[in-house]
Amino acid sequence: MDNKYTKLLALASVLILGFGACKSSGGDDPAPTTAQLAEDIPANVNTLIGGLADDVQDHPGEAGKFTFYNLDIGNTISDSLSADWDIAFDGSTLVANSENGGGIQLIEEAYASVTEAPTTGFSDTNTSWYNYTGEAPTGPKHAILPKENTTLIVKTSEGNYAKIEILSYYKGNPDTSTDEFANLATRPASGYFTFNYTLQTEETVELFHIDSYTFFDFETGETVADSLSSQWDLGFNATTIIANSGNDGGVQLLNIEFELVDEAPVSGYTATLAEKWYNYTGEAASGPKHAILPIEGKTIVVKTADEKYAKVRIISYYKGNPDTSSEDFANFIRPTDRYYTIEFAIQADGSRFFN
Numbered sequence: 001m002d003n004k005y006t007k008l009l010a011l012a013s014v015l016i017l018g019f020g021a022c023k024s025s026g027g028d029d030p031a032p033t034t035a036q037l038a039e040d041i042p043a044n045v046n047t048l049i050g051g052l053a054d055d056v057q058d059h060p061g062e063a064g065k066f067t068f069y070n071l072d073i074g075n076t077i078s079d080s081l082s083a084d085w086d087i088a089f090d091g092s093t094l095v096a097n098s099e100n101g102g103g104i105q106l107i108e109e110a111y112a113s114v115t116e117a118p119t120t121g122f123s124d125t126n127t128s129w130y131n132y133t134g135e136a137p138t139g140p141k142h143a144i145l146p147k148e149n150t151t152l153i154v155k156t157s158e159g160n161y162a163k164i165e166i167l168s169y170y171k172g173n174p175d176t177s178t179d180e181f182a183n184l185a186t187r188p189a190s191g192y193f194t195f196n197y198t199l200q201t202e203e204t205v206e207l208f209h210i211d212s213y214t215f216f217d218f219e220t221g222e223t224v225a226d227s228l229s230s231q232w233d234l235g236f237n238a239t240t241i242i243a244n245s246g247n248d249g250g251v252q253l254l255n256i257e258f259e260l261v262d263e264a265p266v267s268g269y270t271a272t273l274a275e276k277w278y279n280y281t282g283e284a285a286s287g288p289k290h291a292i293l294p295i296e297g298k299t300i301v302v303k304t305a306d307e308k309y310a311k312v313r314i315i316s317y318y319k320g321n322p323d324t325s326s327e328d329f330a331n332f333i334r335p336t337d338r339y340y341t342i343e344f345a346i347q348a349d350g351s352r353f354f355n
Helices: 003-020
Strands: 036-042 048-057 067-070 075-077 087-090 093-096 103-107 130-132 144-146 151-155 161-170 190-200 214-217 222-224 234-237 240-243 250-254 278-280 292-294 299-303 309-318 337-347
Touching: 036 214, 048 067, 093 103, 093 151, 144 161, 240 250, 240 299, 292 309
Parallel strands: none
Antiparallel strands: 036 337, 048 190, 067 075, 067 087, 087 093, 103 151, 130 144, 151 161, 161 190, 214 222, 214 234, 234 240, 250 299, 278 292, 299 309, 309 337
């Protein structure tokens, strides 16, 4: 073979190899990356539910007839023998589901200040939650008014606890300081309860929620307990996502589909994801209301504490990755939120390129 031709061929081979390796800072092609799936990563799951119950009737005028209320679903229950109700109303008497292990008591502490339920002191009924004004020298006469700075604690048949703040015993939660209320002829009907409540859905006495993160490690595909370590890569708290910035990590959102992201940016990383990765549907005209749905075509890129790069696609914010287009999901028969399902790929060799 011609010597000159052999040298040219060798030079061409070197150039081709050089161009093929130009993506990697180490002089070799980036290691291949494989997408993985992580399911149901708990993101500081809130086990408290509650709200405001308006005008829950106690069947006024029908003595001995109770209204049975389920705090979990926020509605009345017809079956008085079941374990499905938590508190019942009859006149000014409140009843717990004691036949199924429930109980009730009044504690002298303001509703907002109650963070823990007592474990003892429960009884079947309570009639001490109010003051009866009688022939009061001032203010409305013959009125049932909730005691201030007190809170009802209910133990449910499932062994969970709730706190209740009764706001009113009259229809429409009227202003009890008005002349209209003071006048018995114009006072709204009694026997209509309005109350705030908070229910703990796990078997714990805690009636508050701690603002904490779940820390996830890409290499092991598991959560990490030590928030100060360099072993975790992403932190999740409800819809907030953070990077391990205390150990030089960072995060950013790209408007590129997961499969098309083949290179991590050099700069632009922040401690907390600056842009929203989701849409909150609110009172949507169509589709599910009040849902958190990932925005399609978005990819999170992460710089880890050990100077590696990963890309992440959020698939679901609900436990079990449910079908969000289903009628069940639209009708609030939906799994618990704050459970992430994600697809991710990490480049193990430290380069910024995903093959």
